[in-house]
Amino acid sequence: MSLFDNSVSELHQLLHKKELSVTDLVEESYKRINEVDDKVQAFLTLDEEKARNAAKAMDDRLGTDDAKGLLFGMPIGIKDNIVTKGLRTTCASKILDNFDPIYDATVMNKLHNAETLTIGKLNMDEFAMGSSNENSAFKKTKNPWNLETVPGGSSGGSAASVASGEVLFSLGSDTGGSIRQPAAFCGVVGLKPTYGRVSRYGLVAFASSLDQIGPVTRTVEDNAYLLQAISGLDPMDSTSANVEVPNFAQALTGDVKGLKIAVPKEYLGEGVREEVRQSVLDALKVLEKLGAVWEEVSLPHSKYALAAYYLLSSSEASANLARFDGVRYGYRTDDATSLIDMYKKTRSEGFGEEVKRRIMLGTFALSSGYYDAYYKKAQKVRTLIKNDFDEVFKKYDVIIGPTTPTPAFKIGENIDDPLTMYANDVLTIPVNLAGVPGISIPCGFSNGLPLGLQIIGKYFDESTIYKTAYAFEQATDYHKQKPVL
Amino acid sequence: MSRISADQVKHVANLARLAITEEEAEMFTKQLDSIISFAEQLNELDTENVEPTSHVLDMKNVMREDKPEKGLPQSEVLKNAPDHQDGQIKVPAIIE
Numbered sequence: 047m048s049l050f051d052n053s054v055s056e057l058h059q060l061l062h063k064k065e066l067s068v069t070d071l072v073e074e075s076y077k078r079i080n081e082v083d084d085k086v087q088a089f090l091t092l093d094e095e096k097a098r099n100a101a102k103a104m105d106d107r108l109g110t111d112d113a114k115g116l117l118f119g120m121p122i123g124i125k126d127n128i129v130t131k132g133l134r135t136t137c138a139s140k141i142l143d144n145f146d147p148i149y150d151a152t153v154m155n156k157l158h159n160a161e162t163l164t165i166g167k168l169n170m171d172e173f174a175m176g177s178s179n180e181n182s183a184f185k186k187t188k189n190p191w192n193l194e195t196v197p198g199g200s201s202g203g204s205a206a207s208v209a210s211g212e213v214l215f216s217l218g219s220d221t222g223g224s225i226r227q228p229a230a231f232c233g234v235v236g237l238k239p240t241y242g243r244v245s246r247y248g249l250v251a252f253a254s255s256l257d258q259i260g261p262v263t264r265t266v267e268d269n270a271y272l273l274q275a276i277s278g279l280d281p282m283d284s285t286s287a288n289v290e291v292p293n294f295a296q297a298l299t300g301d302v303k304g305l306k307i308a309v310p311k312e313y314l315g316e317g318v319r320e321e322v323r324q325s326v327l328d329a330l331k332v333l334e335k336l337g338a339v340w341e342e343v344s345l346p347h348s349k350y351a352l353a354a355y356y357l358l359s360s361s362e363a364s365a366n367l368a369r370f371d372g373v374r375y376g377y378r379t380d381d382a383t384s385l386i387d388m389y390k391k392t393r394s395e396g397f398g399e400e401v402k403r404r405i406m407l408g409t410f411a412l413s414s415g416y417y418d419a420y421y422k423k424a425q426k427v428r429t430l431i432k433n434d435f436d437e438v439f440k441k442y443d444v445i446i447g448p449t450t451p452t453p454a455f456k457i458g459e460n461i462d463d464p465l466t467m468y469a470n471d472v473l474t475i476p477v478n479l480a481g482v483p484g485i486s487i488p489c490g491f492s493n494g495l496p497l498g499l500q501i502i503g504k505y506f507d508e509s510t511i512y513k514t515a516y517a518f519e520q521a522t523d524y525h526k527q528k529p530v531l
Numbered sequence: 532m533s534r535i536s537a538d539q540v541k542h543v544a545n546l547a548r549l550a551i552t553e554e555e556a557e558m559f560t561k562q563l564d565s566i567i568s569f570a571e572q573l574n575e576l577d578t579e580n581v582e583p584t585s586h587v588l589d590m591k592n593v594m595r596e597d598k599p600e601k602g603l604p605q606s607e608v609l610k611n612a613p614d615h616q617d618g619q620i621k622v623p624a625i626i627e
Contacts, residue, residue: 144611285593353569353571385625393548420570425583
């Protein structure tokens, strides 16, 4: 039994009654990391001394009005593309191996206000480009359910650390499925908020029009609490949205009577494995029993999302990653004969193969003579994909389908074939292109590997997603199963 | 038909400020060719009267008050620089 089998509100009660200390929670994290991280390899950097000292100081305040915050003392892991002042932030890239941020991301400031405790920084695919964590320059995180399979990516460390009980919860980022796909593979709850819900200030940019930071947790309730803490307009991010942040926990009623669910036929068609399809149909039966109704619909442009996504995200990445030039921070080559030579050698030695591939693709798509044919064309297709969602949401409250076409695959299985690897994200990518929110929650197992149910909502309607997810979770016990390590 | 040649790949690498070996040029030519071929399925769609989407939210220029604030201290700014001297970041000579 792990302390982290308790929910945030249960732990909060125990702290409040002084039956548990913040030190206990922090020690639980580091003890578990000592036990299993040799196998799971989720963490890149630990912040032990600081976390332990902070815990001690917080324990003195337990039981006072000053310690009433719900997330007070809760141990969290942070994906290593979110900058943390004074705590090494690498994006799992050689080019940022020694980077020591001089400021905190807005989400970190918000977590400091909520007084969570940062345990350390989590592994990922380099610059969030990948679906398996095999693109990390430092280590390959494993899936806690089967150490021969990948945890998914790019937020593989975020999902694996939560699934294996190393932290209570974590933050990830999602550009094309990077929170939802690993959450599905590792059997945890991961939400990509509406674009603009959470500030991107201090998130090292991959594709700025698609990136969102989001919470990875064991339960839907905890997910709502963590999203609450990090949401909101931020003057430091001009793309953060000036919309009200509702009380997400109020949506956790368990009541889905009359809820209208759309099930896109494209999400259960070709390429989706039978057991995945079956788990979604079973989940729909559960929701139907609770009073929801579902109908098949069409998102006709779904099959074009993958191609549009790779053109757009790589184009944006090629511009965003131009800042890594060896001048102001990060790695610099040892043998440069001129400034241009320094740029080239620094970048070639510092970036991994997948990152270079995407920079190349993006530079090509934006280059003179190809811009209209590739980049602009993809932007127009993005409009069509967005319109598909708008049309369905005129009549339905949520869209439901699988998170991924298959359960977690074997390490090494897809690494040599970029297109097969990219196809993993075919069901999550349209959500980023449209900018709507989506969650993955556990909905079954196949040969001992978790399967994920994806619930997609209207713009800024994470509440209805949580309502649906919570009702399903309360009616099932998939989320209670834990990997044996 | 090949969509991209090895020479084009080298040109793109130069634009992206990446030094690539002959071997890498060959690999990227093959891989980019297959990705670009895959992307050409977008041409099946008639998008003549479709507006491009660069950003999903209906947002115009976001302005803030023009209020001077203190910048970062020099020591902080230089903390991560690979090479610096006399308070300035140092790079290889750019003028012969």
